[in-house]
Every structure is written in C-alpha cells, then in structure tokens.
Amino acid sequence: MSRTERRRNTVLEREPRVQEPRMYRVVLLNDDYTPMDYVVHVLEQYFLKTHAEAVEVMLHIHERGKGLGGIYPYDMAETKVALVTADAQQHQHPLRCIMEKE
Secondary structure (H helix, E strand, C coil), rough: CCCCHHHHHHHCCCCCCCCCEEEEEEEECCCCCCHHHHHHHHHHHCCCHHHHHHHHHHHHHHHHHHEEEEEEEEEEHHCCCCCCCHHHHHHCCCCCEEEEEE
C-alpha cells in the first residue's frame, strides 16, 4: 500500500467531529424613556415576533428589567444587537440591546 493510500484510508476511518456553535441570548434592557410601542415594533421587526408575543416580551422587559429577543449563533446575535442599537439611535431612543452567552 502506498503512502497516499494509507493517508487516504486513515482520513476516511476517522469520524468527522462537528461542534455545535455556541449560542448567545439577545436581550433588551428596560429604560424609563423608550416608548413601549417602539419596543413592540423592534421585537416584531428584528426578532420576528407576532404582535402578541412582542407585547408579552415588552411587558416582561418593563416589569423585570430585561427580556429575551432570541437565541442565536454569535454572528447572528451580534448583527441583531447592532441593528437594534442603530435603529434605536436613529429614532433617538435609549433602548439597549446586549448579548449574553447561553
């Protein structure tokens, strides 16, 4: 058996190791100035929540200080945070959106 054939057999004998990506929670934080309707809009627009789901999450944020927008792989979570932050700044709202390791 040639060296190339041995190498090919060795590679094929190993099981590929696939690791699930680390997930991150995208969390919206409560403040005293951002209108509740705007938070509902953000949850519908960026996290694809139904209106009822968005209202439920918004009330959770209002009552408990923070609420879950969604759970995503790092790149997607980072993008969501950037989009929400930019939109809030554009509309002159102090809404904060952060990432937390799952």
